[in-house]
Amino acid sequence: MTESNRTVTSHSPLAESVLRESGQNVNLCYQCRKCSAGCPISYAMDYKPAQLIHAIRLGMDDLVFNSKTMWLCASCETCTTRCPQEVDVAKVMDAVKITALRKGIKPAIPEVASFYRAALANIKKCGRMYEVGMIVGLKLRTFDFFKDMAMGMKMFQKGKLKIIPSFTGALTTWKIFRRVKRIEKEMSKGDL
Amino acid sequence: MTAKYAYYPGCSLHSTGSEYDISFRAVCERLGIEIEEIKGWICCGTSPAHCTSRLLSLALPYENLRLAGDMGFTEVVAPCAACFARLKTALHEVNEDPKIAEQVSEALTAPLPESMNVLSPLEVFGNGADWTAAVRRSLSALKVVCYYGCLLTRPSKVMQFDECEYPMTMDNVLRGLGITTLDWSYKTDCCGGALAMTRTDVVLKLTHDLLEQAQIIGANAIAVACPLCHVNLDTRQAEVEQEYGTKYDIPIFYFTELMALAFGLSPDKLGLKKHFISTDALLSGLSEK
Numbered sequence: 001m002t003e004s005n006r007t008v009t010s011h012s013p014l015a016e017s018v019l020r021e022s023g024q025n026v027n028l029c030y031q032c033r034k035c036s037a038g039c040p041i042s043y044a045m046d047y048k049p050a051q052l053i054h055a056i057r058l059g060m061d062d063l064v065f066n067s068k069t070m071w072l073c074a075s076c077e078t079c080t081t082r083c084p085q086e087v088d089v090a091k092v093m094d095a096v097k098i099t100a101l102r103k104g105i106k107p108a109i110p111e112v113a114s115f116y117r118a119a120l121a122n123i124k125k126c127g128r129m130y131e132v133g134m135i136v137g138l139k140l141r142t143f144d145f146f147k148d149m150a151m152g153m154k155m156f157q158k159g160k161l162k163i164i165p166s167f168t169g170a171l172t173t174w175k176i177f178r179r180v181k182r183i184e185k186e187m188s189k190g191d192l
Numbered sequence: 193m194t195a196k197y198a199y200y201p202g203c204s205l206h207s208t209g210s211e212y213d214i215s216f217r218a219v220c221e222r223l224g225i226e227i228e229e230i231k232g233w234i235c236c237g238t239s240p241a242h243c244t245s246r247l248l249s250l251a252l253p254y255e256n257l258r259l260a261g262d263m264g265f266t267e268v269v270a271p272c273a274a275c276f277a278r279l280k281t282a283l284h285e286v287n288e289d290p291k292i293a294e295q296v297s298e299a300l301t302a303p304l305p306e307s308m309n310v311l312s313p314l315e316v317f318g319n320g321a322d323w324t325a326a327v328r329r330s331l332s333a334l335k336v337v338c339y340y341g342c343l344l345t346r347p348s349k350v351m352q353f354d355e356c357e358y359p360m361t362m363d364n365v366l367r368g369l370g371i372t373t374l375d376w377s378y379k380t381d382c383c384g385g386a387l388a389m390t391r392t393d394v395v396l397k398l399t400h401d402l403l404e405q406a407q408i409i410g411a412n413a414i415a416v417a418c419p420l421c422h423v424n425l426d427t428r429q430a431e432v433e434q435e436y437g438t439k440y441d442i443p444i445f446y447f448t449e450l451m452a453l454a455f456g457l458s459p460d461k462l463g464l465k466k467h468f469i470s471t472d473a474l475l476s477g478l479s480e481k
Contacts, residue, residue, distance in 0.1 A: 098243070101244060115389050123241075129204075148389075155208065
């Protein structure tokens, strides 16, 4: 992690990117740390949610983008619910992930991003989540072939996993994904 | 009861949470609540969508609301807490911001339905109605903690479901059927659902906390309203026990399964055999009224 280009400014481009992406103004934060106290996963994070928000405000892009924090966020929204300034912290986490992915930054927890990709590719192609296909897609991305195998087999035996995808709505999701991509491309042109 | 709802099962209720689908349908049938599955419904996009694209995360659920509108419905019932949250969020964000509404409509190449309401089955069954007359079986041996999880109540501004830190809707529905529910501090704590496939260590820790607390206060069953919570608490319970050297053996029920049991439906017809933690011992002493 480098901190060479650390600039203390009230006009952090990253804070603005978060605002554009999520409508959330991190400059409202007064560091009460209720978000960090309530976060069930803060114990595993390198920076607590309140610290990450402060780093966004300070324009410490490298620290933010290389952090594990947003990738560990489970979107439980405890922070969002308790923030006295009504900052939707979970949405800030989403916005940071979206910005990082768009910039092509390697996630600090790559398997989480792999899971997103595998799941979305699956929804796009199948219309509805086809778990077996998604799990295979995830394993091909993470090379962790034996994880949860015994549990998966038992779920299969209990009839909790389908062998064949339904493909109902597959054409619809494929079209929606394509149109969303086009609209987002047009929007980002406006930003630059 | 004459209400009729469009039913959005979502992906889990067609696979990992099929017991929830079975028991929800059974309860609706018993109570005369009419539901009709949305034709051609698609995945709501769940966490992977909102973590990577705001527009996609709103367009996917909205397509389902649009389909329900085309079928002539104005109310959608979504039992999966994650789907419920995504549908409610889509409604909320589109109502708040006309620019977003325009983009969603463009992504769907269709006008958005004008009035649409999304409900959890807890709201459908728990709207003050008294179901005691339908009770056919005593479940008084059960001491249940109701686990609402994250997504039913949060964020309160969007979900507008009960009291967000200490909800009572599920407790009241079950108590109304003669089932004892206990107070506990972990009703809305997170089980780590979104990380189940990737950071299982986190899920095991959070799930361990929940099971531990349920056991400490003397619960012999946990009731849930979310298929992701069910997977973590039921399917991974043995893994938690192994990791932490503990023993729980606490059956995890969808609250609709408990309702169906109270209404006298046969356990064999509710898919209880699909649970990893057997419910047999707990249910063996059930008495018919």
